[in-house]
Structures are given as C-alpha cells and as structure tokens.
Amino acid sequence: MDIYTFYILRVIKHLNFFTVVTILGFLFTARIAETRPEYALVNGINRCTACHVSPSGGGPRRLSGKYFGSNTFESSPFSHQDWVGLEFKSLLYYPEKPVETRNGMGTMAGSIWANLPIKEMKPDEWGTYVVLEHNLSGFGGSARHGYLQWVHGVETENYLLPQHIMIGRFYPPFGLTTDEHRTYTKMQINAQWNVGYETGMLFSSNPVEPIHYDISIVNGVKNLGSAPDTGVATTWGGVFNIRWMPHFAPMLLGVSASHHARVDQAKSPQAQAAYFMLSFHRMTKNKFPVTLFGEYTLASDWNIKNTALDSFVSNSNYLTSVSLNKSQGSWFQINYDVGTRWTFTYKLDQLSLDKNFPADAYIRHGLGFKHIIGPNLWIMMRAEKAEPGHPDEKEGSKIGALDATWFLININI
Amino acid sequence: MKLALFVILGLTQASVANVQKNAITCAACHGVNGVSNNPLWPNLSKQKKQYLMKQLQDFKTGRRQDPLMGPVAKTLSTKDIEELSLYFSEL
Numbered sequence: 133m134d135i136y137t138f139y140i141l142r143v144i145k146h147l148n149f150f151t152v153v154t155i156l157g158f159l160f161t162a163r164i165a166e167t168r169p170e171y172a173l174v175n176g177i178n179r180c181t182a183c184h185v186s187p188s189g190g191g192p193r194r195l196s197g198k199y200f201g202s203n204t205f206e207s208s209p210f211s212h213q214d215w216v217g218l219e220f221k222s223l224l225y226y227p228e229k230p231v232e233t234r235n236g237m238g239t240m241a242g243s244i245w246a247n248l249p250i251k252e253m254k255p256d257e258w259g260t261y262v263v264l265e266h267n268l269s270g271f272g273g274s275a276r277h278g279y280l281q282w283v284h285g286v287e288t289e290n291y292l293l294p295q296h297i298m299i300g301r302f303y304p305p306f307g308l309t310t311d312e313h314r315t316y317t318k319m320q321i322n323a324q325w326n327v328g329y330e331t332g333m334l335f336s337s338n339p340v341e342p343i344h345y346d347i348s349i350v351n352g353v354k355n356l357g358s359a360p361d362t363g364v365a366t367t368w369g370g371v372f373n374i375r376w377m378p379h380f381a382p383m384l385l386g387v388s389a390s391h392h393a394r395v396d397q398a399k400s401p402q403a404q405a406a407y408f409m410l411s412f413h414r415m416t417k418n419k420f421p422v423t424l425f426g427e428y429t430l431a432s433d434w435n436i437k438n439t440a441l442d443s444f445v446s447n448s449n450y451l452t453s454v455s456l457n458k459s460q461g462s463w464f465q466i467n468y469d470v471g472t473r474w475t476f477t478y479k480l481d482q483l484s485l486d487k488n489f490p491a492d493a494y495i496r497h498g499l500g501f502k503h504i505i506g507p508n509l510w511i512m513m514r515a516e517k518a519e520p521g522h523p524d525e526k527e528g529s530k531i532g533a534l535d536a537t538w539f540l541i542n543i544n545i
Numbered sequence: 546m547k548l549a550l551f552v553i554l555g556l557t558q559a560s561v562a563n564v565q566k567n568a569i570t571c572a573a574c575h576g577v578n579g580v581s582n583n584p585l586w587p588n589l590s591k592q593k594k595q596y597l598m599k600q601l602q603d604f605k606t607g608r609r610q611d612p613l614m615g616p617v618a619k620t621l622s623t624k625d626i627e628e629l630s631l632y633f634s635e636l
Contacts, residue, residue, distance in 0.1 A: 175570065176616040196613060199583040204572060206582040288610040341616070379619045414620055418566040472577075 175414070178344050178377040178384075180309075181287050185214075185247045187296040187336035188305035188346055188373075190325065191265055191277050192217060192245040193544065201544060202507035203473060210545050211507065219243045221270065221542040228518075228535040240540075242269030243276060259283045263300075276329060277302055294335035294347075301331045304348035304371035306388045308407040308427045316481035316494065317429040317461040319440040319531075321390070321403045327440065330369075346373040350392075367393040369400075375407075382411040394433075399456075403431040413469075421469035432458045435485055444494075445485070446528025460487035473504035477514070483532070484521075492522040494532040508544040513537075564628045570617065571629065579636045589633040597630035 180189035183197030195214040199207060211217075221241040227233045245265035253259030265277040279300025284291065306323055318324045332350030339345070348371040375386030388405040407427040412420045435441060436455045445451040461483040468476045479498040484490050500514025520526055520533045527533070571589065575581050579590030589597065603609035604618035605626070621629070 176620055177613060178616065179612055182612040182616075195585055199585050200574065200613070202583060204577055204582055212584065286610070287612040288615055379616075382620075413570075417563055418569050 176377060176379060176382070178341060178375070179287060179338060181296070185261070185263055185281070186277065186298070186302060186334075187344075188303060188334065189309045190303060192247045192263055198508065198544070203504050205504075205507035205509075207507045208545060214247060215249075216244070216246050218545045219245075219543070221540065224539040226537045229529055232529040233531075233534060239270045241267055243267045245277065253283045253286055255285055255289075257285070275301060279334075290340055291337045292339045293337065295337040296335070298334040298336075299332075301329055302334055302348075303329050304332075304334065304350060304390075305346045305373045306371050306390055306403070307373075307405040307429060308386070308409070308425060310425065312463075312465070312479070315427070315463045315479075316483040316496065317405065317427050317463050319444055320429055320438075320459055320461040320483055321401070321431050321434045322438045322440045324440060330371075332369075342376055342378050344375050344377075346371075348372075367395055369393060382414040384409040399433045401431065401433040401436075403429060403434060405429040423467040423469075425463075425465040425467075427463050429461045430458065430487070431461070435459055441485075443530055444532045445525065446530040446533050447522075447524040450522055450524050451485070454485040457486040457488070460484045460490075475502045477501065479514075490521075492525075494521065494525070495519040496532075506543075510542055512540045512542075561632075564632045567621075567625055567629055568632055571633075574613070579633050590636045592634055594630045594634035597633060598626055601626045601630065 179187070181187050181194070183193055183200050184190060185192040185194060193201070193214065195212075198211045198214065198217070202211070219241050220243075221239070223238050223240050225235055225238065227235050230236075243265055246263070248262045250260040250262060251258070259282065261281045261283070263277055263279050263281055265275075267274055267276055277300075279298045279302050282297045284295050289295065303325065306321070306328075307317060314324055318328070322328065330348070330350040332348055335347045337345060350369045350371065351367065369390065369392035371388070371390040373386065373388040375384055377384045384407075386407045388403075388407075390403045391400060392402075393400045405427060408425070410424045412422045433456070435451065435457060441451060461481075463479065463481045465477060465479045470476060477498070477500055479496075481496040481498070482493050484493040486492065496516055496518050498514050498516040500512060502510055502512045504510045515535075515537045517535050518531075518533055520528060525533050571579075574583075574586045575589045579592075580588050600609065601618050601621060604611060604614045605621065607615065618626075
C-alpha cells in the first residue's frame, strides 16, 4: 500500500458520525476566502503592489499587505510598519523513500527584508526605494531580492509606459505566481521561488486597470544567490508577462514568454506559458467558494543543465536522452474555502520532458489543506502521489518518482 | 432579533442572507463584526448608511482612489452597495 492511500484510509477509519456532521456543517457554511494572492485576484485586484513592494508579487509587503494577510487577527506591533519584515518557513518532509532522499525537518526560509524609501511616491512624481531581502537560515541560498525601484505617481494610476522600474536582483514574473513553491511547470524551467531570481531590469505597469504587463531584461546567472551556477550561465535574456483581469468577470488570463542566451551552448532556452484563474466566489456570492487555477508551459532547451531536473529525474541516462527535446508541463489546482480560515486543495502536476512522448510524463496528485492560525501565520499539510510514466523512472528515488507527505508552518511579520 | 430589524428596515430574508455573504469579503479587512483589528482600515460598524453608500460609490466610479477598495467596489452592484451600507450601519 502506498503512503498516500495509507494516510487516507487512516483518516477515514477514525471518522465518526459527529465528525462527519461537523465537516458537512463547515461545507454548507463556507465563508471567507483566506487572504492569499489568489484572494486578491478573486476580488479583481490586478496589482501585486496592492500588498507587495514588487509589482511582480511575493517578498516584502506593504502595510496593506501585512494587514491583509492578518486575516482579521490582530497584528503584532512589529507589523505596524513596512520598512522591515521577517519571514520564517519550516518544513517537515516525509518522502516515500526516506533512506534514499532528503527527509525530515528543514528551514525553507528565515528571511529578513527592508524596504527603505529614499523618496516616497507622490502623484506626478517619482518615488525611489531600496529593497533588500536576505534568507539568513533557510535552504535555497542566501540573497533573494536586492533592487532599486522607481515608482511614478501612486498605485491606482494607469500608465502605458512603465510605472515601476527596477534594477537589481528580483524574481522575473513568468506564468502564474502563487504560494505554490514547487510546481512542475516552475521546475521545468528552473523557476522555483527560491531559485529563479535573476539580475537585470524590470519594467511594469497597468496601462488600463484590467491589463498588467511585466518586461524583464536579465543578464547573468539564474542562481540561488550563492556562487554562480556556471552550468546555466547566460548572457542576456528577456522575460515577458501580461495578464488580463476584466472587471465584468472573476477571472484572469495571462501569457508569458522567456528567452535566455547561453554562453556555453549554441541553443538558448526558451519558454512560453498560458495561465488562467477562475473564481466562483463572486459569481455565487460566496455560496460556492471555489477557485480554479491552470497553467500550461512549453519549453525548449531547458532539459539541459537545469538544477531542478537534476533532483527531479532519477535516471541520468533518461535525462540525457531528452536533453535536446522540447518539454511540456501543466498544473491544475482547485481550492475550496471552508469556514473562515481553512482551504482544501487538490493539485495536479504534469511534466513531459519530451512532449512527443506523453506516456512518459511525470504526474503528481496532491491533496491537502491550509489553515490560518494567526496574523500572517498559517500551516499547510499535503499528501502527494507521484506517477512517473517512463519505465526507468518508476522505481526512482528522486522527486519525480516519490510519493511524499509534508507539513509546513509559515509566518510573516 | 437582528433579522427582524433588517426586515423592518426593508431587507427581505433572502436579501439579508445575500448581504451576509457579500459582507464576508468586507470582513477580511474591516473585521468580522465591522470592527477592524488594524489601524489602516476603518470600522464600519454603526457608520452612517449614507456615508458608506457615498464612499462605496466614489470607490466604484474612481472619484476616490485606493488600490484595494477600488477593484472591490467595482464588483458591487448598486443594490449591493445599498444593502451593505444598511447592514453595517445597523451592525
């Protein structure tokens, strides 16, 4: 019996009548959607800067973002400012083969960040900010954000030309940006949250409120912040992202494209993605609090020297055999909000390292929940079932082949 | 008791349920009972109905600008605005 089935059966065995009634009670009194990036998008907020310092989302938060994430809990006194902040994230990870892979407790993030105004933003003027974020104790490297940002006007204004200009190190927005740190589409192009930082310039704006664009021009190495990974050395590259969130419908559609030139190879990795979100909260006046997500990514020349795939594919011969092939990845997720601070999730990941052989695809099912227990304090738990398609991967010992259960706790201040 | 009050004030039972569902969205920032736990956003409980209606209309039309309230107000119909304003004024 696999670990996924084991845990499900154990839960079912301990259910009794009163537990079932309680669960059903929650289901029929489903209420507030918890504060997440998805929640902001559900309510038609098409600017990550409503909560975050960076127009690409994630990382340091504005005061509104700290309070938004408090989810009606009283924030700590330290949170009543947005010059500095902290994030702590710890993980208990239990894969199918703990002897052969990393397992146990780890600190994913122990970060400190600063958002220092050199000149505050004002109508018709440029504001200037220095933003730094450093991961002091988590795995995934050290330096995170480090940039100088200019912002024209205030956050409700629309400009055809970039309203935000950043220079430095940041996470170029590609595809759907959510709290999910490890999706197959992000691993496909080595763009997981703790890895995909790049150095360059970012230009962002909302020409009209329903449309947002990001244009990144990057130079250097996509790395963890420590010594450069020469295996994916790049020269110049570009990442483009645009999304549409109409006022008349609770949905989002977006496309992204990226191109990175390599110094050590003739071919340059490229990727294209299309993504969507659809919320039933507004459509049904919160009676059916479900959000759907989806992303589809095509990539070429990303199977080579991709550190994410090195820990994903068990058989190095198989990885070598598909190194020049185009890959296709997708992920799909359903979030169901229950009560005031619970969200239940089903997630489906898929990755074909050779898109012409879909039978060899890696599939992953994930079922779990997220629970907010305090101001910007939440826990997650998920059970995952891996189904690698290629025969040489079925008994593998790396991420793509292994079931796993994990528990995570996260706090932001 | 509160239901009876809302009915007297002109909200049907179906409308009250609708308002309560809509008000969940407001609670994320303004508190579950219209009392905000953070200093950035105001309490809505016992605020004047006409004032709430005007502010929501101003956010909806863009006359008053806020990166969070603007988009949220645009999702509200005129009926939603009136009912929410009445709901919070009596909360």
